[in-house]
Amino acid sequence: MLINRKIQTLDEFTIQQMRDFPNATGELSGLLRDIGLAAKRVHVEVNKAGLVDILGDAGTMNVQGEEVKKLDIYANNQFMGVLRHGVSCAGIGSEELDDIVVFDDEISNKSKYVCLFDPLDGSSNIDVNVSIGTIFSVFRRVSELGKPATKEDFLQQGIKQVAAGYVIYGSSTMLVYATRRGVNGFTLDQSVGEFTLSHPDIKCPDTGKIYSVNHGNFFQYNEKVQNYIHECQRKTKDNGGPYTQRYIGSMVADVHRNLIKGGIFMYPGTTDKPKGKLRLLYECNPFAFIVEIAGGKATNGKERILEVQPTEIHQRTPFFVGSKLMMEQYEQTQ
Numbered sequence: 001m002l003i004n005r006k007i008q009t010l011d012e013f014t015i016q017q018m019r020d021f022p023n024a025t026g027e028l029s030g031l032l033r034d035i036g037l038a039a040k041r042v043h044v045e046v047n048k049a050g051l052v053d054i055l056g057d058a059g060t061m062n063v064q065g066e067e068v069k070k071l072d073i074y075a076n077n078q079f080m081g082v083l084r085h086g087v088s089c090a091g092i093g094s095e096e097l098d099d100i101v102v103f104d105d106e107i108s109n110k111s112k113y114v115c116l117f118d119p120l121d122g123s124s125n126i127d128v129n130v131s132i133g134t135i136f137s138v139f140r141r142v143s144e145l146g147k148p149a150t151k152e153d154f155l156q157q158g159i160k161q162v163a164a165g166y167v168i169y170g171s172s173t174m175l176v177y178a179t180r181r182g183v184n185g186f187t188l189d190q191s192v193g194e195f196t197l198s199h200p201d202i203k204c205p206d207t208g209k210i211y212s213v214n215h216g217n218f219f220q221y222n223e224k225v226q227n228y229i230h231e232c233q234r235k236t237k238d239n240g241g242p243y244t245q246r247y248i249g250s251m252v253a254d255v256h257r258n259l260i261k262g263g264i265f266m267y268p269g270t271t272d273k274p275k276g277k278l279r280l281l282y283e284c285n286p287f288a289f290i291v292e293i294a295g296g297k298a299t300n301g302k303e304r305i306l307e308v309q310p311t312e313i314h315q316r317t318p319f320f321v322g323s324k325l326m327m328e329q330y331e332q333t334q
Helices: 010-018 027-047 070-085 123-128 215-220 223-233 251-261 280-293 324-332
Strands: 057-061 067-069 091-094 113-121 132-140 161-169 173-179 182-189 194-199 210-212 264-267 297-299 319-322
Touching (some): 010 182, 010 194, 027 070, 027 113, 027 132, 027 161, 027 173, 027 194, 070 091, 070 113, 070 123, 091 280, 113 123, 132 251, 132 280, 161 251, 173 194, 173 251, 173 280, 182 280, 210 251, 215 223, 223 324, 251 264, 297 324, 319 324
Parallel strands (some): 091 113
Antiparallel strands (some): 113 132, 132 161, 161 173, 182 194, 264 319, 297 319
16 A cells, blocks of 8 residues: 655644754644644534534523624533643643643642633634634743642733644634644644645745734724725735725635635724724734744734733633735734
8 A cells, every 4th residue: 555655734833843943742743633623623513514403592691791602612611631641731721711720639739731722713603614613822931830720820921832723613623733843734634534734834924915904893993093994905015005995804714825825804893892802812912923923923913913012811802813015014003
């Protein structure tokens, strides 16, 4: 039987990278493989959601005051369960939970990492078969090893992430993750049940033709944001426009497209929600890390997202992320 040695699974790729670091313990590789396992379980349910009683609202509200979907609960339980029973994670923070969950046992207390995640981003689209996703972020603990993790382990600046990534459940299921060594994408090969390397060393184009924003909120944005949107809609000698507006309403899908093709994603504050709607720790920090490693930029409209010091687990923020030159054009209008 012929074996294609050019195809690398997620496990093979992480193990190979670990070999470049003689002192590596393998914990981060193990954590990423655990996340891949949970993602495969969620993938199975997403793909049969119309056949089983997992669509629709669960009848509860999360800490953000949003309706919780049944699949939200399933995804949250899968990621929390896999990470709890692994050996590489000391605790988790989830968009769906009021507070952090510390895995206070002998093995977990020795783990170097904590993980934050949005188990199912864009879940309001579940019922209409639109792409949804999972977002995750990994930090090295600042608390003493051997003891339970603390909230300070989670309230770190995004620049201190050691890894971040997302899973997009679409026409194919794809896991993309970044470390300081680069951004790599793995597509789920359903014939063997493995994530295989399909998008090595992803680079975000310096510019693009797409801007992603909710135009329905246009008159709630401040004047400077409105002016930039107008710039996107007309051609000048400097901007290379006009741009094409694309907005799915699933952040994972919108930012994934712009990461691959070039573009800018904007979720400004509004008059109703001046602090923004997106969560700093579960959504913005991970994507800012990924896009910056790939060559792009990310801000809250005033400062680099990765340098913001979190003060709350569920802190919200305006968010602007995308291709380097498009982000610089945006900054010039502010």
